[in-house]
Amino acid sequence: MxxxxxxxxxxxxxxxxxxxxxxxxxxxxxxxxxxxxxxxxxxxxxxxxxxxxxxxxxxxxxxxxxxxxxxxxxxxxxxxxxLLLSNADVSTPSESPFKSAGGMWLxxxxxxxxxxxxxxxxxxxGAFADQNIADLIQQQSLDSNDTEAAKKHNDNLIAAVEKRVEDQTDNVYYWMMLAQSALGDQDMARANNYFAQALKVKPKDSYLLGQYAESLFLLDQSRFTERVTLAVDKAFMADANNYTVLGLKGIEAFSNNELHQAISYWRRAQQNLDSNSVVFQGLQLGIDRAVLMLSAAPDKPALFSVTVDLSIDASVIFEKDQLVFVAVLHSEGPSMPLAAIKLPASKLPDRVTLSDRNVLVPGQSLSSANIIKVVARLSSTGSATPQSGDWEAVSESLVLTQEGVQTTLSINRRRQ
Missing domain, CATH: 1.20.5 (Single alpha-helices involved in coiled-coils or other helix-helix interfaces)
Incomplete structure (x- = not known):
């Protein structure tokens, strides 16, 4: 205070x-x-x-x-x-109290x-109510070691914020505070409503879209109902790298038995997280489960696969720990790979196979391409982006069929 x-x-x-x-x-x-x-x-x-x-x-x-x-x-x-003395004694006419006071009464x-x-x-x-909320937040942090006092201050804080948003509906921070509090109370209906109110203020905020989709998913008993799917897709379009949304997309793919797709989403989500965080570990559990299910499934020949007998020419000097990137691209058109893998140079020569399991963009597949080419590159920097001085090999145009296609490459040409 x-x-x-x-x-x-x-x-x-x-x-x-x-x-x-x-x-x-x-x-x-x-x-x-x-x-x-x-x-x-x-x-x-x-x-x-x-x-x-x-x-x-x-x-x-x-x-x-x-x-x-x-x-x-x-x-x-x-x-x-x-007469002179009489004129000297004459006083000015009497005035009213208000007038004689010169308006001082006002x-x-x-x-x-x-x-x-x-x-x-x-x-x-003004900011009187906001200052009161700020004081309650500070007081709550001071009472962090006193559970009972902290709960009391938290209740007072939430009550103050709820009252404040009645007048100040455009404060996203307050809506987020209420939503997080509702999540802590396992009240998904209230949390989802608060996220919806925040989205009215910032309808294109990718973080809010992700939080709204997640709370809606939990509200619908962790099922991908029509409204949940729409919310997740909208959040994914706003930010394809949001780990919350990627986690939901992975769950959706897993529930549809699209295990490779689920693993791809979850691994992308992990790229934005600390490996020691709880969320990262939860995603890893999902990945491990999907991998286990794949290993237990009977082997089936991969459709639309690309098999490459790959080697490095004897004239090329390289270190065994250098990375080799192998990518499948459209023969004509965008240079963005359809599918790609990487492996250490020490494993070559070897036969590698790329299929829909190695696609880079979720929802994309090798079957979408008819004419392809394969590029193998020995990176001098370890980067997936081609650099001057890298060694590479590029195949001729190949027709990709359902039965797959096979080619042989020897890395022997240096990029300029």
Missing amino acids: MEVSSMLGWTLGLLCGASIFVLYPFFSSRVDSQLGKSTEKRIAQQDNVRSYQDQQKQHKQQLSLGEIDEQQYERLLADAQR APVLVVFLSVSTFFIYHQL
């Missing part, structure tokens, strides 16, 4: 600063008014004295001309003095209104 207190302190400080600007015109106008009244009074006194002096001068002239006698002169001069009203409106607007539109 220290951060909330600090935030309130800053808010009060800003309010005090704003109040200065609100009050300044009132004090300034009051001072100006007082200075103005003082100036007016001084000018009035000067005018009165000047008028008295004029009258005195006029009476003296009348006295010197004999128009008035000495007694009349004294009486007129006394009247002028009384100042506290504005300060109170400013304070109340500021806190109201901040509570409605």
